[in-house]
Amino acid sequence: MLNSKTIDLFRHGTPALSGVYLGQTDSPLSHEGAQECRDRLEEHRSWELIISSPLQRCLHTASWLAKKQGIELLIAEGLQEYDFGDWDGQVFEEVYQQMPEHADRFWRDPEHNPPPKGETLHQFKQRITTELEALLLRPEQKILIVTHGGVIRGIIAEMLGVSPEHWGRIRLDYAKFTQLKYDYDGTQFWPQLISCNSANPY
Numbered sequence: 001m002l003n004s005k006t007i008d009l010f011r012h013g014t015p016a017l018s019g020v021y022l023g024q025t026d027s028p029l030s031h032e033g034a035q036e037c038r039d040r041l042e043e044h045r046s047w048e049l050i051i052s053s054p055l056q057r058c059l060h061t062a063s064w065l066a067k068k069q070g071i072e073l074l075i076a077e078g079l080q081e082y083d084f085g086d087w088d089g090q091v092f093e094e095v096y097q098q099m100p101e102h103a104d105r106f107w108r109d110p111e112h113n114p115p116p117k118g119e120t121l122h123q124f125k126q127r128i129t130t131e132l133e134a135l136l137l138r139p140e141q142k143i144l145i146v147t148h149g150g151v152i153r154g155i156i157a158e159m160l161g162v163s164p165e166h167w168g169r170i171r172l173d174y175a176k177f178t179q180l181k182y183d184y185d186g187t188q189f190w191p192q193l194i195s196c197n198s199a200n201p202y
Helices: 031-041 056-069 092-098 100-108 121-136 149-160 164-169
Strands: 003-011 049-052 072-075 142-147 177-184 189-198
Touching: 003 031, 003 149, 031 056, 049 056, 056 072, 056 142, 092 100, 121 149, 149 164, 149 177, 149 189
Parallel strands: 003 142, 049 072, 049 142
Antiparallel strands: 003 177, 177 189
16 A cells, blocks of 8 residues: 655754854854744644754754644754864855865865865765655654755755755755655655745645
8 A cells, every 4th residue: 555755844044153164063043044934834733743953943943843833853863964074164255265176176076075074975865864764664644854955955866866066956945845755655665856945835
């Protein structure tokens, strides 16, 4: 028998830090970012489970929504943003001034040119895949994941076969939804991208 699972990926709101390599640096949301998330989420009540990155720009919103709607909240360490290593939290322009060739190589070919002491894309994709596979085995059929732009791009790219140097072509604004559907028969999953960068998951 074929079953279906819907996963809504929600990118966190506008963070307090901007213009930086914002990976695992734990910036809070800006006041405007927190409000835009509340405005976007409070009208929707169809989820059975909420999953969140542990970073506060995601967890703040996920905790608020879970409490408001009485939904179980789970924290997924593997759904944190990409780790930029020595560049994490640093201003883009300053990194380019200090290491222009390395920074340029990273954006042109991130798979083979990670930041100093940063995460490789293989490591990044592997931890995302591990979390997602475990999630697909859960009984809930409608799930919200509050996470990061890099994580969402990684999931979409893996699903559609987009190479890493083209991930930046996937537009993902703050406080917007990406919806995925997984059909499964108990042994195998068939994924579909339903919508991307939408103000409404339905």
